[in-house]
Amino acid sequence: xxxxxxxxxxxxxxxxxxxxxxxxxxxxxxxxxxxxxxxxxxxxxxxxxxxxxxxxxxxxxxxxxxxxxxxxxxxxxxxxxxxxxxxxxxxxxxxxxxxxxxxxxxxxxxxxxxxxxxxxxxxxxxxxxxxxxxxxxxxxxxxxxxxxxxxxxxxxxxxxxxxxxxxxxxxxxxxxxxxxxxxxxxxxxxxxxxxxxxxxxxxxxxxxxxxxxxxxxxxxxxxxxxxxxxxxxxxxxxxxxxxxxxxxxxxxxxxxxxxxxxxxxxxxxxxxxxxxx
Amino acid sequence: xxxxxxxxxxxxxxxxxxxxxxxxxxxxxxxxxxxxxxxxxxxxxxxxxxxxxxxxxxxxxxxxxxxxxxxxxxxxxxxxxxxxxxxxxxxxxxxxxxxxxxxxxxxxxxxxxxxxxxxxxxxxxxxxxxxxxxxxxxxxxxxxxxxxxxxxxxxxxxxxxxxxxxxxxxxxxxxxxxxxxxxxxxxxxxxxxxxxxxxxxxxxxxxxxxxxxxxxxxxxxxxxxxxxxxxxxxxxxxxxxxxxxxxxxxxxxxxxxxxxxxxxxxxxxxxxxxxxx
Numbered sequence: 398x399x400x401x402x403x404x405x406x407x408x409x410x411x412x413x414x415x416x417x418x419x420x421x422x423x424x425x426x427x428x429x430x431x432x433x434x435x436x437x438x439x440x441x442x443x444x445x446x447x448x449x450x451x452x453x454x455x456x457x458x459x460x461x462x463x464x465x466x467x468x469x470x471x472x473x474x475x476x477x478x479x480x481x482x483x484x485x486x487x488x489x490x491x492x493x494x495x496x497x498x499x500x501x502x503x504x505x506x507x508x509x510x511x512x513x514x515x516x517x518x519x520x521x522x523x524x525x526x527x528x529x530x531x532x533x534x535x536x537x538x539x540x541x542x543x544x545x546x547x548x549x550x551x552x553x554x555x556x557x558x559x560x561x562x563x564x565x566x567x568x569x570x571x572x573x574x575x576x577x578x579x580x581x582x583x584x585x586x587x588x589x590x591x592x593x594x595x596x597x598x599x600x601x602x603x604x605x606x607x608x609x610x611x612x613x614x615x616x617x618x619x620x621x622x623x624x625x626x627x628x629x630x631x632x633x634x635x636x637x638x639x640x641x642x643x644x645x646x647x648x649x650x651x652x653x654x655x656x657x658x659x660x661x662x663x664x665x666x667x668x669x670x671x672x673x674x
Numbered sequence: 675x676x677x678x679x680x681x682x683x684x685x686x687x688x689x690x691x692x693x694x695x696x697x698x699x700x701x702x703x704x705x706x707x708x709x710x711x712x713x714x715x716x717x718x719x720x721x722x723x724x725x726x727x728x729x730x731x732x733x734x735x736x737x738x739x740x741x742x743x744x745x746x747x748x749x750x751x752x753x754x755x756x757x758x759x760x761x762x763x764x765x766x767x768x769x770x771x772x773x774x775x776x777x778x779x780x781x782x783x784x785x786x787x788x789x790x791x792x793x794x795x796x797x798x799x800x801x802x803x804x805x806x807x808x809x810x811x812x813x814x815x816x817x818x819x820x821x822x823x824x825x826x827x828x829x830x831x832x833x834x835x836x837x838x839x840x841x842x843x844x845x846x847x848x849x850x851x852x853x854x855x856x857x858x859x860x861x862x863x864x865x866x867x868x869x870x871x872x873x874x875x876x877x878x879x880x881x882x883x884x885x886x887x888x889x890x891x892x893x894x895x896x897x898x899x900x901x902x903x904x905x906x907x908x909x910x911x912x913x914x915x916x917x918x919x920x921x922x923x924x925x926x927x928x929x930x931x932x933x934x935x936x937x938x939x940x941x942x943x944x945x946x947x948x949x950x951x
Contacts, residue, residue, distance in 0.1 A: 425818075533807070543704060543811060543816055
């Protein structure tokens with residue numbers, strides 16, 4: 398953890414940062430957040446993340462006490478005080494100190510920063526198990542990870558790394574990442590509906606061109622069985638191959654060609670983003 | 675709020691009770707709780723509530739550091755220190771101070787007490803609006819009230835008092851109460867599946883006899899339209915008539931005869947419970 402954490406107006410030593418137990422996050426799990434990386438001191442895809450942060454807050458009727466400009470200034474001050482050019486920053490907005498444990502009050506905003514190194518491409522990939530579940534309010538980045546955390550022992554027991562949700566025959570997402578397949582025709586597809594729309598996912602959809610067709614379209618369980626490659630995307634993981642699902646290898650069980658090439662292209666995009674700011 | 679709150683081993687002044695922001699309740703909304711009344715110093719239906727508390731904890735893989743006897747002793751000490759014979763007590767168990775913001779750690783247990791007077795029967799009742807939603811892990815009393823709290827402005831706008839969830843054509847529950855109908859044949863029915871099984875609901879089902887048939891069976895939306903009376907049950911509200919649903923009166927829009935008689939019988943049950951302990 399970093400030296401300083403912001404709780405509302407205050408920069409607090411990380412070990413001392415606390416909230417009263419009347420906060421609606423503790424009472425009712427009520428709140429939203431967003432998370433992004435910094436690389437070489439640059440706030441990665443910050444416009445997309447702040448768009449989503451303000452969208453999530455509005456969807457949950459949580460007023461943000463700071464303007465976007467004030468929030469950006471606060472983030473830069475935190476960067477300065479903590480001296481961590483390569484990091485992950487999380488902005489959490491809770492339901493606040495509720496008088497009756499049910500009605501939202503003025504939200505508490507908590508901003509944490511932790512050292513985090515942008516990972517290299519991991520060709521070994523990860524193994525998923527599937528689980529039938531549709532996240533509630535999927536398009537909002539809420540605090541709700543009940544199902545994901547409850548499933549952790551099962552994931553471990555199945556010798557897997559993470560969970561892939563599906564519902565009513567459609568593949569959805571991982572708890573903290575979007576999911577993509579590469580079809581036998583080399584089409585790159587990610588689920589369109591009932592998911593949180595990730596920032597890396599958005600960047601990837603913009604990379605669709607004559608060489609790669611990358612688009613959103615609901616993925617059926619049959620599509621999943623037939624796919625040639627699979628990968629997940631997230632702000633911490635970038636593009637990460639999925640090499641097995643429910644114990645069955647995807648393709649030959651190693652990172653596929655399209656996945657590897659897209660990961661390379663995304664790495665270039667990150668380098669450009671950092672250099673051009 | 676009371677004078678003292680318990681956080682793990684400590685009795686803290688209520689205004690000072692806090693948890694670090696690394697708690698998994700704040701990071702991921704992860705935790706469970708239970709809530710019960712005290713009347714004249716008696717812990718109401720405490721066996722049922724502790725059964726459910728330990729069940730919820732086990733379902734979410736959260737170890738409880740105290741035995742049941744230790745927990746009961748702790749509750750009595752809290753009662754003693756706070757001097758509130760008529761109260762509501764809440765025991766919360768969170769995912770603990772997670773090192774990575776995702777993996778559960780040793781849970782934090784928080785016990786709060788607040789003055790609360792057992793309410794008289796409210797013949798005026800309440801108005802509900804319906805909303806299509808199935809609570810995840812419905813049989814576990816988790817911290818997740820995202821949907822309920824998000825819907826509060828809509829409830830107010832519709833001049834109603836609370837929400838009734840239904841899903842796939844079946845009536846479920848209110849966010850903090852079970853739901854019952856009285857059919858045209860004077861059968862009393864409460865939804866069987868996809869709900870949190872409340873303690874007052876359980877007591878009521880035990881009251882089924884030759885005079886009243888009270889049973890659990892899934893209630894369809896058509897059953898809802900046809901019903902003669904409706905009411906909700908909860909530890910804070912006991913039996914409370916529902917007099918309108920989505921702006922349509924239930925029966926003649928006042929507390930029905932069966933509801934009123936059951937409320938009277940439940941009041942007697944409470945008196946007996948308090949006197950016999």
